[in-house]
Amino acid sequence: xxxxxxxxxxxxxxxxxxxxxxxxxxxxxxxxxxxxxxxxxxxxxxxxxxxxxxxxxxxxxxxxxxxxxxxxxxxxxxxxxxxxxxxxxxxxxxxxxxxxxxxxxxxxxxxxxxxxxxxxxxxxxxxxxxxxxxxxxxxxxxxxxxxxxxxxxxxxxxxxxxxxxxxxxxxxxxxxxxxxxxxxxxxxxxxxxxxxxxxxxxxxxxxxxxxxxxxxxxxxxxxxxxxxxxxxxxxxxxxxxxxxxxxxxxxxxxxxxxxxxxxxxxxxxxxxxxxxxxxxxxxxxxxxxxxxxxxxxxxxxxxxxxxxxxxxxx
Amino acid sequence: xxxxxxxxxxxxxxxxxxxxxxxxxxxxxxxxxxxxxxxxxxxxxxxxxxxxxxxxxxxxxxxxxxxxxxxxxxxxxxxxxxxxxxxxxxxxxxxxxxxxxxxxxxxxxxxxxxxxxxxxxxxxxxxxxxxxxxxxxxxxxxxxxxxxxxxxxxxxxxxxxxxxxxxxxxxxxxxxxxxxxxxxxxxxxxxxxxxxxxxxxxxxxxxxxxxxxxxxxxxxxxxxxxxxxxxxxxxxxxxxxxxxxxxxxxxxxxxxxxxxxxxxxxxxxxxxxxxxxxxxxxxxxxxxxxxxxxxxxxxxxxxxxxxxxxxxxxxxxxxxxxxxxxxxxxxxxxxxxxxxxxxxxxxxxxxxxxxxxxxxxxxxxxxxxxxxxxxxxxxxxxxxxxxxxxxxxxxxxxxxxxxxxxxxxxxxxxxxxxxxxxxxxxxxxxxxxxxxxxxxxxxxxxxxx
Ligand code: SF4
Numbered sequence: 211x212x213x214x215x216x217x218x219x220x221x222x223x224x225x226x227x228x229x230x231x232x233x234x235x236x237x238x239x240x241x242x243x244x245x246x247x248x249x250x251x252x253x254x255x256x257x258x259x260x261x262x263x264x265x266x267x268x269x270x271x272x273x274x275x276x277x278x279x280x281x282x283x284x285x286x287x288x289x290x291x292x293x294x295x296x297x298x299x300x301x302x303x304x305x306x307x308x309x310x311x312x313x314x315x316x317x318x319x320x321x322x323x324x325x326x327x328x329x330x331x332x333x334x335x336x337x338x339x340x341x342x343x344x345x346x347x348x349x350x351x352x353x354x355x356x357x358x359x360x361x362x363x364x365x366x367x368x369x370x371x372x373x374x375x376x377x378x379x380x381x382x383x384x385x386x387x388x389x390x391x392x393x394x395x396x397x398x399x400x401x402x403x404x405x406x407x408x409x410x411x412x413x414x415x416x417x418x419x420x421x422x423x424x425x426x427x428x429x430x431x432x433x434x435x436x437x438x439x440x441x442x443x444x445x446x447x448x449x450x451x452x453x454x455x456x457x458x459x460x461x462x463x464x465x466x467x468x469x470x471x472x473x474x475x476x477x478x479x480x481x482x483x484x485x486x487x488x489x490x491x492x493x494x495x496x497x498x499x500x501x502x503x504x505x506x507x508x509x510x511x512x513x514x515x516x517x518x519x520x521x522x523x524x
Numbered sequence: 525x526x527x528x529x530x531x532x533x534x535x536x537x538x539x540x541x542x543x544x545x546x547x548x549x550x551x552x553x554x555x556x557x558x559x560x561x562x563x564x565x566x567x568x569x570x571x572x573x574x575x576x577x578x579x580x581x582x583x584x585x586x587x588x589x590x591x592x593x594x595x596x597x598x599x600x601x602x603x604x605x606x607x608x609x610x611x612x613x614x615x616x617x618x619x620x621x622x623x624x625x626x627x628x629x630x631x632x633x634x635x636x637x638x639x640x641x642x643x644x645x646x647x648x649x650x651x652x653x654x655x656x657x658x659x660x661x662x663x664x665x666x667x668x669x670x671x672x673x674x675x676x677x678x679x680x681x682x683x684x685x686x687x688x689x690x691x692x693x694x695x696x697x698x699x700x701x702x703x704x705x706x707x708x709x710x711x712x713x714x715x716x717x718x719x720x721x722x723x724x725x726x727x728x729x730x731x732x733x734x735x736x737x738x739x740x741x742x743x744x745x746x747x748x749x750x751x752x753x754x755x756x757x758x759x760x761x762x763x764x765x766x767x768x769x770x771x772x773x774x775x776x777x778x779x780x781x782x783x784x785x786x787x788x789x790x791x792x793x794x795x796x797x798x799x800x801x802x803x804x805x806x807x808x809x810x811x812x813x814x815x816x817x818x819x820x821x822x823x824x825x826x827x828x829x830x831x832x833x834x835x836x837x838x839x840x841x842x843x844x845x846x847x848x849x850x851x852x853x854x855x856x857x858x859x860x861x862x863x864x865x866x867x868x869x870x871x872x873x874x875x876x877x878x879x880x881x882x883x884x885x886x887x888x889x890x891x892x893x894x895x896x897x898x899x900x901x902x903x904x905x906x907x908x909x910x911x912x913x914x915x916x917x918x919x920x921x922x923x924x925x926x927x928x929x930x931x932x933x934x935x936x937x938x939x940x941x942x943x944x945x946x947x948x949x950x951x952x953x954x955x956x957x958x959x960x961x962x963x964x965x966x967x968x969x970x971x972x973x
Contacts, residue, residue: 213739213781216774249767270882270964312962425645425832427871429839432811433608440606464961466878467828477641479824483800487829491807495833498811518804521762 217250218243222446224439224502226255227413227453229301229386230335231362236300238416238502239453244439245500246522256519257497259504259512260301260337261293262459265316265324266308272469274482278509286324287331294332297512303337303505304328305460309350310341318346322353329361337364337388337505339457344371351376355383364416366390366455370401377408388455390418393430395437395450402449416503417452423461424492431456435499456496459507462489490514497522527577529557535577537568584776587614588727588752588787590654590705590816591681597653599754599815600787605777608841614787615838616810617653618827619683619818621793624670625660631670635677638822643831646845646870650831652822656683656707657695664691671695675702683707683729683789683816689716700724705754705816707731707789711741718748727752729789734758735768742783753786754816760795762805769813787815799826810834844896845870851920852877855886860972862887863922864932864956865913867894867902875960883964888925892916899934910940914947923950928972932956 226240236258243251267283268276278297282289286304293299306321308314325338338354340347351365352375366388368376373389380387389405391397398419405415419434435454441447462468468485470478478484489511493504497519506512533553540548544565546555555561556577563569563577587601601613620638622631635655643650655674659667667686674682675698682704686692693716696706706724708731709717721728730745730753732738738757745753757768772788775781792805799819803826806817810833819827839845846868854877855861866876868891880887892913894902902908917931929951933941935958944953957966 213736213775213783214779215735215771216778246763246766247770248763249771270961312957312959422871424829424836426874427836428833429607429836429841432837433606433841436606437608466874466881467832469882472824477643477824478828479826481825484825484829487800487803487825488832490804491829491833494804494807495811495836498808514800514804517801518762518808521805522766522808524763 215249218247218444220251220443222443222448222451224442224451224453225412227386227416229362229364231333231360234333234335236335241439242443244443245498248523253523255502256523257502257504258300259493259506259515260303260335261297261299261509261512262303262305262505262507263289263293263328264308265304265306265321266314271463272481272485274468274485275463275508287327290328290332294334297509299334301335301337301503302328302332303339303457305339306350306354307341307460309343309346311343311346313341318349318353321350322357325354326357329358329363335364336361337366337455337503339366339388339505342367344369348372348375352379355379355385358385359383362386364388364455366416367418368401368405370397370404373401373404374408377405377410380414381408381410384414386414386416388416388418389452391420393420393434395419395434395441398434398438399441399447399449402452406449412452415452416455417450418455418457421456421458421461421492421496423458423465424488424495425467426461426465428492428495432495432499435496435501439500453502454500455503455505456493456501457505458492458496459489459505462492463507486511486514490518494518527557529554532556532577535573536566539568541568543567583613584780584785585773586751586753586786588754590617590683590703590727592701592703593679595653595679595681596703597681602773602813603777605773607837611840611842612838614815615834616814616817617681618806618822618830618834619654619656619816620652620822621656621658621818621820622670622674623658623660624663624666631673632677634821635674638680639678641822641824641827643828645832645835646847646873648835650835652819652827654681654683654705654816656685656818659686659688659691664688664694667691668695668698671699675699681705683818689713689720692717693720696720696724696726700726703727705729705789708756709741709745711737714741714744715748718745718750721750721752722748727754729754729756731756732758735771739781739783742786746782755784755786755788756790757788760791762795762808765790765795765805766808766812769809773813788813789816789818790814791818793818793820799823802826803830806830807833811837846893846896847873847891849891849893849916851922851925852889852891853886854880854889855884857886857888857925859925859927861885861926862932862967862970862972863890863926863930864888865890865892865917866934867892867897867899867908869894869896869898869902872898876963879960879963880967883967885964885967885970887967888922890917890920890922900936903937903940908937908940910943910947913940913944917948917951926972930954930972932966932970934958
């Protein structure tokens with residue numbers, strides 16, 4: 211029996227999408243094979259990591275996650291600057307969590323003001339994410355689009371319930387949208403079709419099929435991402451040939467397992483290393499499933515994942 | 525699964541006796557061909573036919589067992605490349621590496637930690653499964669002594685790693701009843717290793733420097749009659765290991781390439797200079813097809829996240845995970861503690877109980893059987909309807925545990941509160957937050973009066 215390498219012949223390709231302002235762009239996508247299957251295709255742009263910053267001081271983070279940002283958590287713009295200057299962030303993801311009506315419920319104008327400050331403080335491509343409340347996000351993201359005209363933001367989550375309003379504004383101010391759907395390949399495709407019908411250009415769409423943390427539903431997201439890539443690359447489903455973003459850090463750092471001190475659960479080991487690894491392993495899994503942009507938090511988890519990407523690419 | 529229904533039918537007794545549970549041999553053959561029946565259901569097959577058909581209907585990646593009794597670990601048995609296609613069968617065995625060069629106290633400590641590291645999650649026991657004993661001292665008696673020590677101090681399955689065939693043989697004979705994995709046969713020593721494994725009925729690892737060589741040695745061992753092999757392609761970088769693992773699995777599944785139809789053994793311990801990085805590589809191999817994953821150390825901060833990853837990846841995608849229907853007491857509850865209710869989808873349970881725990885407000889969490897569906901889906905499917913919720917609350921025994929009669933329901937199910945109040949006239953129904961993350965704030969202001 212002679213051995214022959216069984217290769218997959220890919221017929222589709224993921225769209226290449228440039229993000230950010232002229233002169234400071236990052237390109238994502240462009241894959242012509244499954245994630246890191248470099249023996250049979252190409253991945254011209256390695257996956258990118260966006261470091262997240264919050265619009266107000268986080269209240270429920272464990273110290274292990276706060277520590278690297280202790281000097282800047284009260285000032286979102288300074289926080290973003292630290293991510294770029296000290297930790298070498300390739301992108302910034304601003305989480306407008308305080309806009310949540312169930313939380314601090316800050317106004318759309320207030321959120322837009324914070325966004326502008328962060329946008330002025332850093333040059334790297336910037337993702338701006340609303341709180342997930344369909345109506346509130348519409349107001350907030352419209353205001354954000356307006357004040358950041360020319361910044362070429364990536365804004366989201368754009369969902370079935372608000373894609374018209376946000377999509378139209380994004381087109382007007384030339385921003386990229388994050389099309390978010392709840393762990394379902396058909397819904398992901400459907401939203402991309404709707405955005406296309408609305409005339410959102412294809413090179414302005416990134417998809418977010420939802421993310422769960424390690425131990426908290428990661429497998430669903432993992433499989434949806436794998437299926438999306440399969441449809442895009444093998445079945446030439448062109449409404450799924452978009453880069454994928456995974457907003458994982460906020461899922462990871464709210465789980466019980468990153469917050470329990472070793473003194474209470476000795477078998478879980480060192481709390482800091484454990485939290486970092488739970489974030490990094492969540493990232494590692496979604497990378498292998500097809501994510502192009504990871505929204506991450508802890509600088510040490512980020513260096514681990516960067517190194518892992520490098521190892522898998524070269 | 526090479527044979528068609530008709531081909532299988534030709535080998536059956538054709539008496540249509542019906543003992544297999546279906547009326548005709550042909551119907552039974554069709555079921556066998558599609559994997560819906562077990563060969564053993566027909567009592568009238570000759571041994572020859574059994575073997576022939578058994579081989580044809582065996583999974584393309586053979587199941588190999590390492591260890592015995594309760595701690596036997598089954599590996600391989602895989603039938604798909606992607607977990608959504610069906611499911612992955614046997615999660616990897618995270619394996620502790622011990623060297624005969626380590627000092628005694630160190631070994632004792634590491635073994636103890638290995639034994640103590642056991643977690644339970646949704647009723648599933650998660651633990652590192654195997655101990656690999658590696659010869660580095662060059663002294664056969666030291667190796668033998670370490671094998672003996674490990675046998676005495678743990679029930680776990682073993683991997684015996686020794687390049688010296690004689691030393692390996694000696695040690696293997698001393699513990700062959702434990703069915704250790706012998707590591708490893710290579711292109712030079714495969715005959716003696718193969719004979720040893722056959723004689724002792726132990727699984728045998730095959731080691732090569734690349735896939736080509738691996739296929740050759742594996743093929744020779746198969747020809748010698750060995751059945752239980754475990755493959756090491758020799759890759760020691762993340763990139764190469766990913767490539768090799770994918771090619772091995774594909775060759776087995778898509779090309780029915782027999783020499784690669786076995787589980788694999790991989791060595792993150794040889795691919796990084798610290799445990800953290802090693803853990804990243806082990807995670808990659810958990811997702812992409814590693815079976816025996818050898819780690820330099822077992823530490824909670826590393827192995828616990830790996831076990832979570834393994835549990836996630838190996839969950840049956842068709843079956844939602846569920847926890848038992850009952851009252852969960854979180855913290856030091858008393859008769860004035862809040863009572864919350866939600867569905868038994870395990871994720872719901874983990875998230876809600878995690879938030880309740882984080883709130884530091886001791887609470888009773890009633891978990892109603894929703895057949896593993898999330899709350900909204902369960903409600904839409906009639907599994908969280910007011911009448912069934914009421915029946916469960918009454919039967920649960922919660923009325924004996926608390927003095928108050930206030931029940932917090934998930935915010936998304938505000939619509940059932942009216943009906944629920946009718947079904948549970950003694951109870952006041954409170955609408956909880958829609959998102960679990962708002963539970964701590966909610967519970968802190970909750971009061972029994
Ligand atoms: S038990 Fe065997 S012989 Fe009898 S009907 Fe079934 S397949 Fe045929």
